[in-house]
Amino acid sequence: MNIVEIDQQEKVIIRELIKNPKISDNQISKNTKVPVKTVNRKRKILEKRGIINYFTCLNNGIDGTGRFTAKQQYIITFKYGITRSSIIEKIGKEMPRLIELKHIADCSVGDKDGHAIIAMTIESRVESDIIEVFNAEILPKLKRLLGEDAVIKTDVLTFNSHFIIMHNYMPLINMRNGKIKEEWSDDLVFVD
Incomplete structure (x- = not known):
């Protein structure tokens, strides 16, 4: 298995997507100072290579829909x-x-x-x-x-509950309104 190297621009783009999966390329560019065309191009490459994926996590637990307790x-x-x-x-x-x-x-x-x-x-x-x-x-x-x-x-x-999901998401600690809390430090978001 080959290790895929992720460059610094890709890391900051991925970090922004981890914090907020719904973020626009324009907002990523604004937050990171990476040109928007570069954000768009690199994001598409990361998606095509299967390095980043998107899905919705439906909380059916007691603190969500309550369907599955x-x-x-x-x-x-x-x-x-x-x-x-x-x-x-x-x-x-x-x-x-x-x-x-x-x-x-x-x-x-x-x-x-x-x-x-x-x-x-x-x-x-x-x-x-x-x-x-x-x-x-x-x-x-x-x-x-x-x-x-x-x-x-x-x-x-x-x-009883998920504590950590996919390295970065701690629903009981660092999540609010479907994304990582704004005040959560970038240093605590794992990308490598």
Whole structure:
């Protein structure tokens, strides 16, 4: 894997976007003294190279919509012989049903002690529903795609709230009105 070098102008542009994803190129230019045409050109290059991405984070938790007040992370361990790439390939070929996406807040593939794993955060209205979602919807699909005996262990952790998201966002500390607080120091915004 090659490390992509980010120049100083790109770093200040990215820092502004981290602080406020809705910021205009004109405002970035004003804040950073980088010419607006340079901001526009570099931003497009960063987007095209996949270095910056945009998405909306909908807070369905108790301090948001209140739709999902319970959250658990399932760490699903697979038997030897099932690889991370086979998990991604088989699950990626079959589009998840809407009901599964509704409850899956995030999902990552990794490894532990020589086994491939999936770490999946499942949300629901009440904690007791999460085990039903997992056993009735998610686990049967994993078994169908990867084999009836594919899953050898499941660990479950209960979470109450996100503390840090994507290096920079601390909803309980430095966020206000959908962006990082104005008074939050630029030195505390990680870009590298």
